[in-house]
Amino acid sequence: MKRIAIIGIGAGDPEHVTIQAINALNRVDVFFLLEKGDEKSQLIELRKEVCRRYIAKDRVYRFADATSPDWARDTPDYLATVGDLNRDKQAVFERLFANELKDGECGAFLVWGDPSLYDSTIRIVEAIAQAGAQDIEFEVIAGISSIQALAARCKTTLNSIGGAVAITTGRRLSAGWPEGFENAAVMLDARDAYKSLAGRDVDIHWGAYVGMKEEIVISGKLADVADEIARVRAQARAQHGWIMDSYLLRLNDREKN
Secondary structure, three states: OEEEEEEEOEOOOHHHOOHHHHHHHOOOOEEEEEEOOHHHHHHHHHHHHHHHHHOOOOOOOEEEEEEOOOOOOOOOOHHHHHHHHHHHHHHHHHHHHHHHOOOOOEEEEEEOEOOOOOOOHHHHHHHHHHHOOOOEEEEEEOOOOHHHHHHHHOOOOOOOOOOOEEEEEHHHHOOOOOOOOOEEEEEOOOOOHHHHHOOOOEEEEEEEOOOOOOOEEEEEEHHHHHHHHHHHHHHHHHHHOOOOEEEEEEEOHHHHO
C-alpha cells in the first residue's frame, strides 16, 4: 500500500500552514513537485520553505520533480481543455507513484490554498485510486484559501448578514451577476471580468499574491477602482511573469432591491 497526502498550505504565507498540516508533513517520505517553468519557480521554493520550516530536523524526506503538462487557456471548449489537462496530469502522477514512491511510503502534494477549491489534485488522485492499477490510499488536509486570506486582510466577511455568497470564476462572472446572491468571491479571472459590473453599485476587495511579500490589495467602489485594479494587475503580471489573484464583490443596498 502506498499512501498519498494532499496538503493545503495556504495562500502564500508559511504561517497559514495549520497544525494538522504540520503533522502530515512529518509523515511524508516524498514530496511531489510539478514544475511550471522558470516564471513560477518561486512557488516551488515556497513549498520547499514550508518543508524546511516545519519538518523535524532529523526527519529524512526527498523531493520528486516532474514537468506540469502545458495547456491552451484561450480555447472555446474550456471544460474539454481542462479534461485533457487532467488526463495528462494523471499520467504524470501515475509515473511519480510508480517510480518515486516505494510500498509503505507516503507521498504528498503541497497544494496552494485549499485542495477543495478550484484545484484538481483530489480528482486526479481519486481517479488513480479507483482505477486500481496502483494500490494507494489518500487523505486530504484543508488549507487557508486565497479568498479567506483576502477577507481577513481586508477585515471583512465573505457574506453579508443572512446573505449567501457565490464562489465563482471570472469566466462565469462575465455572463452576469450570480442570480440569488448578494456576495461573490471570484477566482481564475484572467480577463478582468469585474469591469463588466462597473456600472453597478458594487464594492470590491481585490488582492494579488495575498500573504506573500509581493502582496497587493485594492478596495473600494468598483466604479472608482476598476481601472486601477486592471492597471496594477497588468503591471504585476509583467513584473513577476505570473499572478495569483482573487476578489470579493458585494452588492450595495439599492442593487439588492
